[in-house]
Amino acid sequence: MTQRSIGKRGRPTPAERRARDARILDAAWELLLERGFAEVSLDAVAARAGVTKRTLYTAFGDKLALLHAVVRRQHSYAGAGDETGQADALPPADAAAPDPVETAVAIGGALLSDEAVALHRLMISEAGRSPELAAEFHEAGPLAAQQHLVTAGLTPDQAETAFTLLLGELHRRRLLGLDAAPSPSSIRTRAAHAVATALAAHPHP
């Protein structure tokens, strides 16, 4: 479509610019998740995006700014629930059937996915370098998920307990690279257990 043939120089049209920027962010996203910030060179990002480093710098600034742009795009995907195909996207908070267990199933599938865990790991690793980015991630991810559970009818305390139990030790092990992504049926079992325990643990409003 707006795909510019490789090796082509000259001034790009605005549509081509958007497509090129998206390619850069895609390439950076992939490399960051599989190697981490320090191990990704901008040469590698530029090569995978089919772009030279100069274009990369004029479009995003420096390496840290590129990281921020990548993560913030992911945040805008989470909660959108559109056809972006992002594995860590959360369903819209105002879904038709606000059932707590179904909401928990959706959250578990999203946040326990390979991509979401890799992003979580990246944010923990870079929290020292980018504190505000870590805060944004927390709000767009774990906090938003708990808010969805509140929308589904839980109290804030119940939502926090249910969310904690939903991820549980599995999430800790996954952050350490010790476990694979759970199956959908496993996620459903976890979600049901987490919601039931949370309801029993906190008094009704």
Added chain:
Amino acid sequence: MTQRSIGKRGRPTPAERRARDARILDAAWELLLERGFAEVSLDAVAARAGVTKRTLYTAFGDKLALLHAVVRRQHSYAGAGDETGQADALPPADAAAPDPVETAVAIGGALLSDEAVALHRLMISEAGRSPELAAEFHEAGPLAAQQHLVTAGLTPDQAETAFTLLLGELHRRRLLGLDAAPSPSSIRTRAAHAVATALAAHPHP
């Protein structure tokens, strides 16, 4: 005691070697926790330990081996409960009063401390580079903690639930650098809540 005056050369006595190696591990431990693996140079470790890089290499090998040595020493501290003064050390599993809540209080104080959280963050960051080290950390930390709860009278399921709730979202936020270490009273409240919920959530054996 066996402290060699700085700038002194020549063959060291075995006691001096041990003291020197401990100084190196201390220096590496401090720098790793406050800066992370990639941001710590071996020159910085050598300088803080009062040693030259050559000594560092002949004593430990390369940079990755030094990381492993540092983390493994921390593992040997955890569970020892002696006078090492390590903040993430767990009390001995066969303590006199195996009360679940008191055990949970001890675990919470240990694993929610600044040092333990920093180590946890380091292990998550380096899990890709050192999978076996991440596995060892998990066994010596979270798994050992749950085992202590089992020793204190909980079932394995109850222990996992109690441990998960004890750390909870606070631990997630601390990994992201968003929260400070909790007060002892706060830890006690968390421990009591976590154990009570875990007991209620799982059937008695």
Added chain:
DNA sequence: AATTATTGATACGGCCTAGTATCAATAACG
């Protein structure tokens, strides 16, 4: 059609770091 902005290709400067080498000094060991 002329101008101007932007890119590709490439190279380079500057900086940092891992790891090694050299040499003199010095103390443990036999």
Added chain:
DNA sequence: CGTTATTGATACTAGGCCGTATCAATAATT
């Protein structure tokens, strides 16, 4: 006491990477 291992101090090699510069090419813009 002589030998030998080990260290301090320092310099060095090799490599990687960030960020910038140069120059020709090319297409959007006017």
